[in-house]
Amino acid sequence: MTITVRIFQSINGLAGLVALTLGLLDWIAHMSFVNVHMLFGILVTLSLLVLGILMLFSREMRIWG
Numbered sequence: 001m002t003i004t005v006r007i008f009q010s011i012n013g014l015a016g017l018v019a020l021t022l023g024l025l026d027w028i029a030h031m032s033f034v035n036v037h038m039l040f041g042i043l044v045t046l047s048l049l050v051l052g053i054l055m056l057f058s059r060e061m062r063i064w065g
C-alpha cells in the first residue's frame with residue numbers, strides 16, 4: 001500500500017509541476033500549450049483522487065485521506 005501511495009505522490013508532484021509551468025507559460029509568456037496543460041491538470045486531479053481513496057483505506061494514513 002505504502003509503495004503505491006509513494007508512486008501516486010510522485011506522479012502527482014511531477015504532473016502538478018508540469019501543469020503549473022505550462023499554465024504560467026500561457027499566462028506570462030503567451031506561449032499556449034493549453035491542451036497539454038489540461039492533460040497534466042487532469043492527471044493531477046485524478047492522482048489526488050486515487051491518493052485520497054488509497055489513504056482512506058490504509059490504517060496509518062486514514063486522517064490524510
Ligand code: HEM
Nearest residue numbers: 016019020023024026027034037038039040041042044045
Ligand atoms: C494542478 C492543476 C493545474 C494548475 C496548477 C493550473 C494552473 C494554471 C495557470 C497558472 C494558468 C494561467 C492563468 C490564466 O491563464 O488565468 C492556467 C490556465 C488554464 N488552465 Fe490550468 N491549471 C491546472 C489544471 C487545469 C485543468 C484540469 C484544466 C482543464 C481541464 C485547465 C485548463 C486551463 C485553461 C483552459 C487555461 C487557459 C485560460 C485562459 O487562457 O484564459 N487547467 N492554469
